[in-house]
Amino acid sequence: MATLKGETPRLAEIKGIAFRTADGIISTAARPPIADLDSVPFPAAYMDNAFGVDLHRQLEFIITSRGCPAACLFCSSPLFWGKSLRLRSPRNMVDEITLIRNRCGLIYFSIRDDTFTADKGRVMEFCRLLREEKVFILWNCQSRVSAVDEELLFAMKRAGCECIQFGVESGSPRILKALGKGINTEQVRKASALVRKAGMNLSIYLITGVKSEVDADTDATIKLVEAIQAHDGQVSPLAYYPGTEIFSKDVKAGAIGREIFNEDRHEALYVRDDAFVESSTQRLLETVAKVGKGAGYGERDFQSHKKLLGYCHATNIMSGEMYEDEGRWQLAEREYREITEREPENPWGWLLLGALYGRMGALEKACSTYKRVLTVVPAHAPAFSDLGELMMLMGRTLEGTEYFKRALELNPYDPRAKQALKTR
Structure with a gap:
C-alpha cells in the first residue's frame, strides 16, 4: 500500500486485521494468502533472542x-x-x-x-x-x-x-x-x-x-x-x-x-x-x-530391508537399537560402525557409538566418538552434555563443567546441563 513519506497508513486500509474504535470493532477485508511460500523467511534466522521459547x-x-x-x-x-x-x-x-x-x-x-x-x-x-x-x-x-x-x-x-x-x-x-x-x-x-x-x-x-x-x-x-x-x-x-x-x-x-x-x-x-x-x-x-x-522389527526384517533398499543410515540405526535392546552390543556396534565408515560426516553413527560405549563402560572410547559428533555438527548441545557426564564419571570435574557450560550456551533448556551446573 503506497503512502506519503512520513504518513501512517490508516488501519482500515490494512487487510486482514481487526481493531477496536469508539464505534466498536472493525474487521478489514481478508488478506490474500501468500502464493509463494518460498518468500517467507526462515524462523530460525530470527529467533535467537526469542524470550521463553525452547x-x-x-x-x-x-x-x-x-x-x-x-x-x-x-x-x-x-x-x-x-x-x-x-x-x-x-x-x-x-x-x-x-x-x-x-x-x-x-x-x-x-x-x-x-x-x-x-x-x-x-x-x-x-x-x-x-x-x-x-x-x-x-x-x-x-x-x-x-x-x-x-x-x-x-x-x-x-x-x-x-x-x-x-x-x-x-x-x-x-x-x-x-x-x-x-x-x-x-x-x-x-x-x-x-x-x-x-x-x-x-x-x-x-x-x-x-x-x-x-x-x-x-x-x-x-x-x-x-x-x-x-x-x-x-x-x-x-x-x-x-x-x-x-x-x-x-x-x-x-x-x-x-x-x-x-x-x-x-x-x-x-x-x-x-x-x-x-x-x-x-x-x-x-x-x-x-x-x-x-510390531517391532526383528533381525530378519532388517535383513529384508537392507536387501530391498541397499544401505541407508536409518536402517542401520533402527537395527542397532534393536540389538542394543536385546543386549547384543557387538552387533549394535557393527551397525553403527558401518555408518561411520560409509559416511564419516554422518553424526548419527558417532552419536550412537558414543552412547553404546558409555553403556559398555568404555568411557574413553565414548568420549572420542562424541567429540567426532562435534566435528560434523559443532552446535549439537546433547553431545556436549554427554561429554560432561562422561568427564564427571571419570573424575575430570573441571572438564565436565566446561562441557556442561557449553551445552547450556547452545541450549539454555538442556535439562542435564542445568541440573549438573545447579549442583556444582
Whole structure:
C-alpha cells in the first residue's frame, strides 16, 4: 500500500486485521494468502533472542506446505489454511533444515504438513537433495494412505525418514464415510504393508465417538489395527472445531449453538460424551499398546530391508537399537560402525557409538566418538552434555563443567546441563 513519506497508513486500509474504535470493532477485508511460500523467511534466522521459547524443541517441527488436498468433515484445516494447497520448494525445505542443523545442532526433524506426500515429485526431489548434499538427518512426517506408493516410501527411507503417521481414524467403512475421509480399509492395509516393507515405523491416528458409532464399529477398528501392525498410535474422541462440516451440520440441525465456543470453557468440545466413547477409547488405546509391543522389527526384517533398499543410515540405526535392546552390543556396534565408515560426516553413527560405549563402560572410547559428533555438527548441545557426564564419571570435574557450560550456551533448556551446573 503506497503512502506519503512520513504518513501512517490508516488501519482500515490494512487487510486482514481487526481493531477496536469508539464505534466498536472493525474487521478489514481478508488478506490474500501468500502464493509463494518460498518468500517467507526462515524462523530460525530470527529467533535467537526469542524470550521463553525452547528453540531446540520448537525448531524440530517444520511445515513445508499450507492446505490439504483432502476434505475430512471433522478437520478445520480448510478454514485455517484455505482450500488450496500451497507448497514450498524442495530447495527451500532443505535450505531451512540445513540452516537449523548448522546453527542449532538439530539432526532430527518432524514435518507437520497435513499431507506431506501430496505432491510425489516434490518429495522425491526433497529426498534426492538430502542424500546428494549429505544432510544426514532423521525425520518423520504425516500423510494419507492414498498418497504413498512403494517408490516414494523407499526414497523417503533412504533419505532418513524413520516414521510415517497416517490418519486411519476407523476400521469401519460406515464411520469412514461419516467422517468424510475419502479412503477405504483396503488402502489402509496396502499403505501400511508398504511402510513395513520399507522398514519405517508406522504410527496411526484413530477417532471414536462419531454419533452413530456402535461397538461393532470399534470391533472393526480393532481388527484393522491388529492386521496392519502399527508401532504406535493416538486415539481421540471426535471433537467440534469452528468451520468444520460436522460443526456446521450440527448447528444447522439445532444440536448445538453457534456460540458454543464462546459459552463453553472446556478444553475440548466432544460430539459425544457418554459411556460408549469412554469404553471405545479405552479399548482402542489398549489395542494400540498391545499391537505395538509385538510390531517391532526383528533381525530378519532388517535383513529384508537392507536387501530391498541397499544401505541407508536409518536402517542401520533402527537395527542397532534393536540389538542394543536385546543386549547384543557387538552387533549394535557393527551397525553403527558401518555408518561411520560409509559416511564419516554422518553424526548419527558417532552419536550412537558414543552412547553404546558409555553403556559398555568404555568411557574413553565414548568420549572420542562424541567429540567426532562435534566435528560434523559443532552446535549439537546433547553431545556436549554427554561429554560432561562422561568427564564427571571419570573424575575430570573441571572438564565436565566446561562441557556442561557449553551445552547450556547452545541450549539454555538442556535439562542435564542445568541440573549438573545447579549442583556444582
